[in-house]
Amino acid sequence: MNDERYSPLANRLSRRSLLKGLAASTGVVLLAACGREMSGETSGSTGGAATTAGAGTAPTAATGAAVTTTAGGAAPTAAGGTSPTQAAGGAVTTVTWYAGRDTTGWSVKQVEAFNAQSQNIKIDYQEQGATTDDLRNKFVTVATAKDPSADIVSMDVPFVPEFAAAGWTIPMEDYLPQSERAAFFKGTIDGATYKNKLYAIPWFNNGPALFYRKDLLEGAGLPPPKSYDQLVEAARKLQTPEVNGYILQTVQNEGGMISWLEMLWAFGGALVDDNLNTVVDKGTAGVQSMQRLVDWLYKDKIVPESTLTMRTSGDAANAFAAGRGVFLRMWMSQLSVMDAQNSQIRGKWDLTTLPSLDGTKPGPGCLGTWNLGISMFSKKQKEAAEAIKFLTSQEQQKRSYLDGGRLPARSAVFDDPDIKAKYPFSDKLKPSFEALKPRPVTPYYGQMSLDAIQPNFGSAVSRQKSPEQAIKDMAARMKEISGQ
Amino acid sequence: MATTQGTAAPVAAGVVTAGRRRRWSAQGRAEARFGLLLIAPAMITIFAVAFLPLARTFWLSLWSINLRFADTPRRFVWFENFAQILQTERFHNALWVTTRVAIVSLAAELVLGMLIALVINRQFRARGLVRASVLVPWALTTVVAARMWQLIYQADYGVFNRILYDLFIIDSYKPWVISPQFTLWAMIGADIWKTTPFVALLLLAGLQLIPGDLYEAAAIDGASAWQSFWRITLPLLRPTILVASLFRLIDVARMFDLPLVLTGGGPGFATETLTLYTYRVLFQNLQFGLGSAVAVLAFLLVVLVSFIFIKVLGAPAGRDARGV
Numbered sequence: 001m002n003d004e005r006y007s008p009l010a011n012r013l014s015r016r017s018l019l020k021g022l023a024a025s026t027g028v029v030l031l032a033a034c035g036r037e038m039s040g041e042t043s044g045s046t047g048g049a050a051t052t053a054g055a056g057t058a059p060t061a062a063t064g065a066a067v068t069t070t071a072g073g074a075a076p077t078a079a080g081g082t083s084p085t086q087a088a089g090g091a092v093t094t095v096t097w098y099a100g101r102d103t104t105g106w107s108v109k110q111v112e113a114f115n116a117q118s119q120n121i122k123i124d125y126q127e128q129g130a131t132t133d134d135l136r137n138k139f140v141t142v143a144t145a146k147d148p149s150a151d152i153v154s155m156d157v158p159f160v161p162e163f164a165a166a167g168w169t170i171p172m173e174d175y176l177p178q179s180e181r182a183a184f185f186k187g188t189i190d191g192a193t194y195k196n197k198l199y200a201i202p203w204f205n206n207g208p209a210l211f212y213r214k215d216l217l218e219g220a221g222l223p224p225p226k227s228y229d230q231l232v233e234a235a236r237k238l239q240t241p242e243v244n245g246y247i248l249q250t251v252q253n254e255g256g257m258i259s260w261l262e263m264l265w266a267f268g269g270a271l272v273d274d275n276l277n278t279v280v281d282k283g284t285a286g287v288q289s290m291q292r293l294v295d296w297l298y299k300d301k302i303v304p305e306s307t308l309t310m311r312t313s314g315d316a317a318n319a320f321a322a323g324r325g326v327f328l329r330m331w332m333s334q335l336s337v338m339d340a341q342n343s344q345i346r347g348k349w350d351l352t353t354l355p356s357l358d359g360t361k362p363g364p365g366c367l368g369t370w371n372l373g374i375s376m377f378s379k380k381q382k383e384a385a386e387a388i389k390f391l392t393s394q395e396q397q398k399r400s401y402l403d404g405g406r407l408p409a410r411s412a413v414f415d416d417p418d419i420k421a422k423y424p425f426s427d428k429l430k431p432s433f434e435a436l437k438p439r440p441v442t443p444y445y446g447q448m449s450l451d452a453i454q455p456n457f458g459s460a461v462s463r464q465k466s467p468e469q470a471i472k473d474m475a476a477r478m479k480e481i482s483g484q
Numbered sequence: 485m486a487t488t489q490g491t492a493a494p495v496a497a498g499v500v501t502a503g504r505r506r507r508w509s510a511q512g513r514a515e516a517r518f519g520l521l522l523i524a525p526a527m528i529t530i531f532a533v534a535f536l537p538l539a540r541t542f543w544l545s546l547w548s549i550n551l552r553f554a555d556t557p558r559r560f561v562w563f564e565n566f567a568q569i570l571q572t573e574r575f576h577n578a579l580w581v582t583t584r585v586a587i588v589s590l591a592a593e594l595v596l597g598m599l600i601a602l603v604i605n606r607q608f609r610a611r612g613l614v615r616a617s618v619l620v621p622w623a624l625t626t627v628v629a630a631r632m633w634q635l636i637y638q639a640d641y642g643v644f645n646r647i648l649y650d651l652f653i654i655d656s657y658k659p660w661v662i663s664p665q666f667t668l669w670a671m672i673g674a675d676i677w678k679t680t681p682f683v684a685l686l687l688l689a690g691l692q693l694i695p696g697d698l699y700e701a702a703a704i705d706g707a708s709a710w711q712s713f714w715r716i717t718l719p720l721l722r723p724t725i726l727v728a729s730l731f732r733l734i735d736v737a738r739m740f741d742l743p744l745v746l747t748g749g750g751p752g753f754a755t756e757t758l759t760l761y762t763y764r765v766l767f768q769n770l771q772f773g774l775g776s777a778v779a780v781l782a783f784l785l786v787v788l789v790s791f792i793f794i795k796v797l798g799a800p801a802g803r804d805a806r807g808v
Contacts, residue, residue: 141767144551166770167554252662252750306639308662308751443552447769459752464664 093383095151096124098142100135100370103314104336106404113399114390121383123152130312132156132254136446143168143375151378152388155200155371156254157191157438158445164194165443169373171197175385183394188369188409191438200371201392202409204333204400207436208262208354208365209429211320211328211338215348216243224352227359228266228292231327235302238326245302247325249310250293252458254449256310258366258439259329260457263289265364265437266356271453272440276482281475290460290467297461308461321345329354331368332429336405351425353432367436369409407433444482452477538783545776552770565777575778577753578761579785585672585757586736590729592676597683597728604684605691615688622681630745633674637661637746662751671746671755678742679735683728690724691717726797730790737786758782 099107111125128138136159142150143166155163163169176198181189188202210231212224216238225231235245249256264270269285272278280286296303310316317334319325323344339346353362372388374381390396397408398416401423413419414430439445452474460470545566548559569575604615621629636644639659648654660670694717702712740759743749749756749764756764762782766775 137768140770144770162552165554166552252748252752304640305659305662308659309634309639447552450764450768455750455752458662458750459664459754462662462664462667462751464752464754 092120092122093380094122094124095378095380095384095387096126096149097152097154097387098135098139098150099125099127099154100132100156101127101130101312101314103312104333104404104406106336106400106406109404110391110396110400113396114387118387118390121386123387133450139163139168139375143377146377148375148377148379150375151380151384153373153375154203155192155373157367157369157371158440158449160192160199160371160373161194161441162443162446163373164197164199168376169199170376170381171199172201172373172385173198175389176201183410183412185409185411185434187367187434187436187438188371191367191369191441192371194441200373201388203370203372203388203392204397204406205409205433206331206333206368206370206407207433208329208368209332209351209432210354211330211349211351213238213243213326213345213348214350216326224350225327225355225359228263228355228357230359231355232296232300232302235326236300239302243323244304244319244325245300246296246327246329247307247310247316247320248303248329249313249316250297250303250307250461251309251311252454252461253311254454255313256308256461257449257454257457258368260290260293260461261439262329262354262364262366263293266354267292268357271448271478272442276440276442278475278478278482280478281471286471286475287467290457290470294461294463294467298463320349332407333368333405335407353428362432362435365432365436367438442482447481448478452481541776541779541783544772545780547773549772550770551772558773561773565774566781569774569777569781574753574756574761575781578756578758581668581754581756582736582739582758584668585675585739586733588672589675589679589736590732592672593680593683593732594725594729596676596680597687600680600684601687601691605688618684619681621678622685624678626678626741627745629678630674630742633670633677634661634746637670661747664751664754667747667751667754671743674746675736675739675742679732683732686724686728686731687721690721693724694720722797726793729797730793733789733793734786737782737789758785 097111102108108125111123115122128135135154136156139150139153143163153159153163153169155169160169164171172192181198184202185205188205189198192198192200192202210224217224217234220234220238222234222237225234231246239245248259250259261271264280264285267285267289269280269283269289271280293303297305297308306319307316310319313331313334314337316328317330317337320328320330321337321340321343337343338349354365356363372391374384374388378384392409394410394412397406397410398413398419400406401408401413401419407429408414411430411434414426419426440448442448456465456470456474456477459465459473460467465473546560546562548561548564550556600618604611604618608614624632636642637660639645639657642657642660644660645654645657649657658666660666698716698720699712702716707715736757738759739757740763743755743757743760747755749760753761758778759782762775762778765771765778769775
């Protein structure tokens, strides 16, 4: 009861100073928030929709149409005099595309091209977080709630069986008839198929390559490495305090884990066998490949420890493009980064296939096709299919490769003279792309990767567990998950 | 009793005892009904947003639900989920991580928060500015702060590496957030930075409630500053410390965004907190029954810890306050 009489006024945290404090801190938060730009404008204007602009030559800068179907109000028509809410072909339907992060910016251009030539369907392109895992989490949340807000969804190879088994995506059998599938790489079609049904259409192909600094290797008189030993030797020889020997993602997520998976395959191992039984702990390949990677980090020191925090493939590609690496294991989808405006290595790089253990043939790469599928809960499945048809067409896949550096899922694109002229290494890549290996095709893969493979991989490369222990724990948990 | 009588007093004044009693009950019932009516919106809201979800989570925790497969039926499994969780090593790990963060963060924040509170409780020029700037870390969105710390700890060009390197404490840059020895400490460091201002603010409020003449009297009796801190400030601050600790414990128990953004719970599961684990079981693996069981366990633990805290720290503090 004494409280009020005492406590001198001057000592109190006055309301004014509290307000001042709050105002100051809010300012900081606002400043921080303003640093990020929105990727998709919600511009209502899709002007120029009536022009028959060819793909890739969209005249306007309207990114990703409007969020809602009120986009109809913004579709000017050639037929003058009609109500602005009525386009020539009727009302405009906007389909929402749940996509992964695209640092090259090409997807947005593709959307612009589609929106420019389509009268009554517009795509609203929405990236869901920075990593593949983010996209998966977001779509899974929406799908388990049976929410119709996603129409098109970008799918990494392991998503296909997972989403199909859960009943979240529709079969696409009718949208890409059997006869048209021969135009695609067989591996990409297999990767989009679950239990003999097609659940997605391959959008662009993706696989790894070994990028290297042509100038540095030629300067030392070294050929591009064919085996791991040659790679290590060259990396050791050429690396300096500023330029690391070998950059590859070793972060604890899907991207980092794949770096090891490709080594596991090169050592003759596998995660599961043809009958989906866990075999990663059989033989010595698992432990040896993991040990090799750990040695690269801490013993040979050709792989910098900063790769342990490279969450996106863009992080690793940018480090190489900034001139900080001699070698880089990278997805071909990052091709355009190397010759981008701000690249320090323009004209100083080349690429080849991944190394293998003995160097007699190219090392196995991981199939990283991205597919487009349709949500089971979408209310605009027909329109979504129309959009997908455009995005995966021969013409668009050629454009994507030429202008966006994205490898085609349609093998015929590789034989196009324009492509051969621009990318002399295309012939070299085609066979290795036909040999890309998928990750285990099972609906359990998603959980296996998140709960068993990634954490144990992460524990090993951060030296929390020995490679032996990590492989043992990984196998035990994989068996638990798949119920073996 | 006293309060009810108090409110009824104006009407009941001057009535004989017997009549007063009867009238009071009639009056009282009407008042009670009215009172209930008045608190009904609040109670209904609390029921709807707190108790219903809690009850539903508990109900879900008794089922085996896997949304991963469209054709898997849900089964009622009683307490099987709890049995399974209690045997899961990853749950023990999450519990241990959370406990360590709670103990270390809380201890550090109380000490640092006390220092800051004592400083900004004094009279000096530009005190308002200092008080305001102390609050900045707390006002930052956790995700923003976590991204910032990620840059600070960055392996190649992080400022943390630079400072330690320049001070000759390390001889080469280190990737702090993925090294198993340091990652938990890196996260705890970020957490302390972020929430110390909150503790300091609460303690400052507590300091201002301590009567100034107590210090005067102590000074006249020849007590040193040290003595008056231990004998006056600390005992009188006890209720505030209790509240601050409780808030922070509950905060740590639901710590999610900092590990998610800063470390992703890695390497391995080295920084996976209880809430992050719950989220992954629920929303990544879509095991709704199992995930709900983890959530219920986490809830029970928080209740238990809070209860112990209030019992142990709360009671004597009340007596002391009355004693003075």
